[in-house]
Amino acid sequence: xxxxxxxxxxxxxxxxxxxxxxxxxxxxxxxxxxxxxxxxxxxxxxxxxxxxxxxxxxxxxxxxxxxxxxxxxxxxxxxxxxxxxxxxxxxxxxxxxxxxxxxxxxxxxxxxxxxxxxxxxxxxxxxxxxxxxxxxxxxxxxxxxxxxxxxxxxxxxxxxxxxxxxxxxxxxxxxxxxxxxxxxxxxxxxxxxxxxxxxxxxxxxxxxxxxxxxxxxxxxxxxxxxxxxxxxxxxxxxxxxxxxxxxxxxxxxxxxxxxxxxxxxxxxxxxxxxxxxxxxxxxxxxxxxxxxxxxxxxxxxxxxxxxxxxxxxxxxxxxxxxxxxxxxxxxxxxxxxxxxxxxxxxxxxxxxxxxxxxxxxxxxxxxxxxxxxxxxxxxxxxxxxxxxxxxxxxxxxxxxxxxxxxxxxxxxxxxxxxxxxxxxxxxxxxxxxxxxxxxxxxxxxxxxxxxxxxxxxxxxxxxxx
Numbered sequence: 214x215x216x217x218x219x220x221x222x223x224x225x226x227x228x229x230x231x232x233x234x235x236x237x238x239x240x241x242x243x244x245x246x247x248x249x250x251x252x253x254x255x256x257x258x259x260x261x262x263x264x265x266x267x268x269x270x271x272x273x274x275x276x277x278x279x280x281x282x283x284x285x286x287x288x289x290x291x292x293x294x295x296x297x298x299x300x301x302x303x304x305x306x307x308x309x310x311x312x313x314x315x316x317x318x319x320x321x322x323x324x325x326x327x328x329x330x331x332x333x334x335x336x337x338x339x340x341x342x343x344x345x346x347x348x349x350x351x352x353x354x355x356x357x358x359x360x361x362x363x364x365x366x367x368x369x370x371x372x373x374x375x376x377x378x379x380x381x382x383x384x385x386x387x388x389x390x391x392x393x394x395x396x397x398x399x400x401x402x403x404x405x406x407x408x409x410x411x412x413x414x415x416x417x418x419x420x421x422x423x424x425x426x427x428x429x430x431x432x433x434x435x436x437x438x439x440x441x442x443x444x445x446x447x448x449x450x451x452x453x454x455x456x457x458x459x460x461x462x463x464x465x466x467x468x469x470x471x472x473x474x475x476x477x478x479x480x481x482x483x484x485x486x487x488x489x490x491x492x493x494x495x496x497x498x499x500x501x502x503x504x505x506x507x508x509x510x511x512x513x514x515x516x517x518x519x520x521x522x523x524x525x526x527x528x529x530x531x532x533x534x535x536x537x538x539x540x541x542x543x544x545x546x547x548x549x550x551x552x553x554x555x556x557x558x559x560x561x562x563x564x565x566x567x568x569x570x571x572x573x574x575x576x577x578x579x580x581x582x583x584x585x586x587x588x589x590x591x592x593x594x595x596x597x598x599x600x601x602x603x604x605x606x607x608x609x610x611x612x613x614x615x616x617x618x619x620x621x622x623x624x625x626x627x628x629x630x631x632x633x634x635x636x637x638x639x640x641x642x643x644x645x646x647x648x649x650x651x652x653x654x655x656x657x658x659x660x661x662x663x664x665x666x667x668x669x670x671x672x673x674x675x676x677x678x
Contacts, residue, residue: 226255226258227251227254227255227296227297228255229248229251229252229254229255230251232247232250232251232254232255232293232296233247233248233251235292235296236250236251236289236292236293236296238582238583239288239292239582239583239584240285240288240289240292240582241285241570241574241577241578241581241582242285242568242570242574242577243280243284243285243289243567243568245565245566245567246278246285246286246289246565246567247289249276249563249565250276250289250290250293250540251293253273253274253276253538253563254293254296254297256271256273256274257273257297257481257482257538260536269535272522272535272536273536273537273538273539274562274563275520275538275539275540275541275560275561275562275563276538276539276540276541276561276563276564276565277490277540277541277542277543277550277561277563277564277565278290278540278541278542278543278565278567279542279543279544279545279550279564279565279566279567280542280544280566280567280568280569281544281546281567281569281624281625281626282544282624282625282626282628283570283624283625283626283627283628283629284567284568284569284570284626284627285567285626285627286488286542286567287303287486287488287542290303290484290486290540290542291303291486293484294484297482297484298333298482299478299482299483299484300326300327300329300330300333300475300478300479300482300483300484301329301483301484301485301486302322302325302326302329302483302484302485302486303486303488304322304325304485304486304487304488305487305488305489306487306488306489306490306492306493306512306516306541307489307492307493309321309322309493309512309515309516310508310511310512318515319512319515319516319519320519320525322485322487322519323479323485323519323525323527323532323534323537324525324527324528326479326483326485326532326537327475327476327479327527327529327532329479330475330476330478330479330483331471331472331475331529333475333478334471334474334475334478335466335471335475338466338467338470338471339459339462339463339465339466342462342465342466343458343462345461345465346458346459346461346462346465347454347458347461349457349461350454350457350458350460350461351382351385351386351454353397353457353461354385354390354395354397354450354453354454354457355378355381355382355385357395357396357397357453358381358390358393358395358450359374359377359378359381361374362374385450388451390450391449391450391451392449392450392451393449393450394447394448394449394450395447395448395449395450395453396445396446396447397445397446397448397453397456397457398443398444398445398446399443399444399446399456399457399460400442400443400444400460400463400464472529472530475529476529476530476532479532479537480532480533480534480535480536480537481536483537483538484537484538484539484540485537485538485539485540486540486541486542487516487539487540487541487542488541488542488543489542489543490541490542490543490553491543491544491545491546491547491548492509492543493509493510493512493513494509494513494543494545494548494549494550494552494553495509495510495548495552510554513553513554513557514554514556516557517554517556517557517560519534520534520539520557520560520561521560522534522535522536539560539561541561550564569619569624569626570616570619570626570627571616572609572612572613572616573612575611575612575615575616575627575629575630576608576609576611576612578612578627578630579608579611579612579630580608586630586631586634587603587608590634590638594641594645594653597645597646597648598651599641599645599648599650599651599652599653600651600652600653601641601653601655602652602653602654602655603654603655603656604654604655604656604657606656606657607655607656607657607659607660609657610657610660610661611630611633611634611637611660611664612630614633614660614664614668615629615630615633617668618633618668633664636663636664636667637655637659637660637663637664638655640663641653
């Protein structure tokens with residue numbers, strides 16, 4: 214089934230309606246949540262148009278998404294960040310501990326967001342110099358294949374070498390030299406991963422981020438003091454070209470520009486998705502008197518200044534969190550948003566409840582999104598030379614079975630479709646390389662034959678579906 218999808222405007226900010234239309238091509242239903250995040254994204258654009266005197270006073274309206282697992286909470290936030298080309302980070306609230314306890318400190322989420330922003334900006338800037346980097350990489354390959362003559366070489370030899378290099382360049386661009394083995398030298402960061410060789414720092418002990426920051430700072434300092442190292446490798450031309458392109462692109466990009474732009478994006482466009490926030494909410498007033506709920510409330514109080522707006526020191530510079538958009542999510546089966554501390558509640562003024570998925574929602578999820586499960590399995594089987602297809606009745610029956618199992622056991626939303634599809638196509642996936650027939654049509658009877666016995670055995674369905 215082909216779905217008409219809108220094309221995002223080039224070089225223009227998306228309106229809330231356009232954002233929702235784009236999200237519709239990936240996520241089924243949940244219109245209220247889509248509208249909420251679309252308005253939050255548009256408000257960022259509006260803030261940038263406001264006079265500078267008032268701009269800093271306008272802060273994001275953070276959002277809490279309430280709903281069971283598998284209904285699209287994470288996907289909505291992730292797709293929003295991709296649409297906005299904004300740095301995005303997903304964290305789980307349960308991974309953090311309050312200051313003084315062993316575990317991750319809450320400021321690490323901001324540091325990780327900056328790292329994501331650095332990666333995004335560097336990738337963009339390297340793609341801008343891709344053409345120049347490729348030309349330089351090709352020249353290095355040609356130099357490895359046919360070195361430039363010495364300065365005292367005769368003019369005839371230089372001319373002969375130049376003609377040969379032109380021929381080699383045409384062969385290189387045509388892929389005729391891919392299997393030729395050459396020796397290349399590429400720049401290697403000290404320690405392979407950016408740290409000083411033989412020096413490792415353990416951070417995070419005691420729950421405070423100071424040790425983690427200090428360890429990283431010392432590594433950066435030692436890396437700056439040590440000269441860049443080169444690494445010689447023997448590779449085929451096909452293997453060498455991407456490495457040389459990356460090496461040249463890294464040299465063409467200004468690190469200071471990357472850092473400045475990355476910090477700016479993290480501060481003004483960053484999105485942090487805090488999942489499982491309901492797990493750190495105390496389940497009522499009684500739970501706050503002692504026990505593990507003391508630590509939960511401590512984590513909330515540590516998160517509060519990050520959400521309110523504070524300065525966080527990272528390895529790349531200081532980041533102000535005032536304009537970072539926070540989207541929190543949780544099932545809230547036991548606790549409720551009102552069980553969060555009042556100060557934190559006030560920093561999440563928008564609350565949206567996501568509904569459980571109906572049979573029709575599950576049916577549409579199987580076919581309509583750009584990365585629909587049915588389309589994925591058809592594409593994977595095509596790699597084995599098998600033309601796989603599903604009838605509309607089969608797709609409807611799969612949705613009905615997924616909804617039935619969700620109602621009978623734990624409701625895991627659209628994730629149930631993965632287990633249903635795997636159980637349905639297990640035999641085909643195993644036999645695909647040896648099958649003689651090139652066309653396979655899955656109809657309702659095939660779905661019943663493969664899944665009805667599993668569904669009938671309640672104990673078995675709990676583990677398989």
